[in-house]
Amino acid sequence: MYMDSDSEIKYTVRKRYHIEQTLLNSIESINTTYDSRYYYETLWDCMGWKSNINNVFESQGLSKMVFISNISNILRNIEDSSQEVVLDNFLQELNNLILEYKKMDEEIINIIIYTNIPKKLEENNKFRDALKYFNLSIFDYSEYNFENEEDCDYDIKNKFNSKFLMLKYSKRGKDYEYIKNNTFNKIYSFFGYVTYIHKYKNGTEKFHINEITLDNKITDLKINALIATDSNNNIFDIIHQQDVMDTAIKLDKSKIIKFDNQMKLVPTLLEDVYKINNNILFDQLKDYFSLYYISSLESSIENSFLKFWSLSERIIKDIHVGMADKLLVKYMEKILQMYNYPKKIIQRLKFIKSKRNDLVHENIHGEITQSDQSIVKILSEILIGFLIDYYGEVNNLQDYANFM
DSSP states (O other): OOOSOOSSOOBOGGGHHHHHHHHHHHHHHHHHOSOOHHHHHHHHHHHHHHBSHHHHHHHTTOOHHHHHHHHHHHHHHHTTSOTTTHHHHHHHHHHHHHHHHHHSOOEEEEEEEEEEEEGGGGGOHHHHHHHHTTTOEEEOGGGOBOTTOTTOOHHHHHHTOOSEEEEEEEEEESOHHHHHHHHHHHHHHHHHHHHHHHHTTOOGGGSOOBTTTTBOOSOOOOEEEEEEEOTTOBBTTHHHHTTGGGGGGGOOOOSSSOHHHHGGGHHHHHHHHHHHOOHHHHHHHHHHHHHHHHHHTOOSHHHHHHHHHHHHHHHHHHHSTTOOGGGHHHHHHHHHHHTTOOHHHHTTHHHHHHHHHHHHHSOOOSOOOHHHHHHHHHHHHHHHHHHHHTGGGOSSGGGGGGTO
C-alpha cells in the first residue's frame, strides 16, 4: 500500500489491475494511433483515482501538463517490459521525472490578467487593499519589458495594451501551467468576492433579467487573456502570444457590477479575517468565493441554480463531515433562521430540493424559477457570511458546527 508521504508516486495493491490495464492500452496506442492524447488523459485520470499522483504533483508544484508532455517518452521507454513488471517500471520512470523537477531551480513567473474592470479603479486605494487578500496587484502596461524583443515592432507591442485594468499574480515555481491554474483560482475568487459585495442578499429578479435573451447572469466580470512574463516582465514567446491578444480590445465594460457605489465595503469585509492569519481556513473561504463567481456567471437559471445549490451543500457538508443527505435541508433552514429570514422563504427549501432532484435525477426541466434561483443564491451568501462572522471563533471548518 502506498505511503502517506507524498514524496513519491505509489498505489494500493488492490488497485493494481485497473492501472495496469489502462497503462497497457496507452502503450499500445503510441504505435497504433495518430492521437494518443485521449489515452494519456485516461491514464492520468486512472492514476488520480487509484494512486497518490495528484498529491505528489501538487506537493511539487507541478500540473497535469507535465505528465501529458512527458508521458509519450516514458511509455516508449517501457513498451518492451513484460506485463509482470511494466507497472513498476512505469512508476519508476514517473518518480525519476519527479526527481528531475525537484533538482530544477524555481523562477518567478508573473501572470498578467486582462480584465473588464474600469481603469479608474487603479487609483482606488480600497480596491488595491482588496486585491492583496487574493495575492493580486495592479499591473501597468508600462511595466512590460520589450527591450530584448528585436523583432517586436510597435503594432505588436500595442496589442498587449488594454483599455481596461490589468492585474498581476506572481509566484515562484517550475511549471507555468501549475502557476496559471493558481491564477485562475485567485482571479475567480477575487471576482466572486467583488460580486458578493455588490449582489449580497439581492434577489435575482431585481436586476439584469432579460426575458427575451434569457440572460440571467448575476455578474459579468471576465478575463480574456493571461500573459506570462519573467521576473523582469519580459513576455514569454511574445510573437506567439500576440495571437492571444487579438481579442483584448473586444472586452466589454462590466455593466452589472457597479464599482462606484459599493467599493468602500470591499476591503473591510475581509480585513479582520485576513489579520487572523489562518491560511488554511482563508484558502477554503476563497475557494467558496471562486465557486460563487462561477455560479453567478451562468446565464441559464437552471445551471446557476444548480451551482449555487452545490456551493451551499458543499459548505454545509464541509462543516458537518459525514452528514446524512436527509439532514441537508434541516441545516439550510437553520442557517436562514439564524439570520432572521421569514418563514415564507424557509418553508420553500424542501420544495426547492425536490425540484433540484427532479432536474438532476429525472432530467425534468422548466420547474426552476427566478425565485428558486434567488433563494439558493441568498442561501450560499448567508453561509459565506456565516463563515466570515464566526471566523475568529474557530480553528477549522468543522469548528463551525458549534455555532450551526
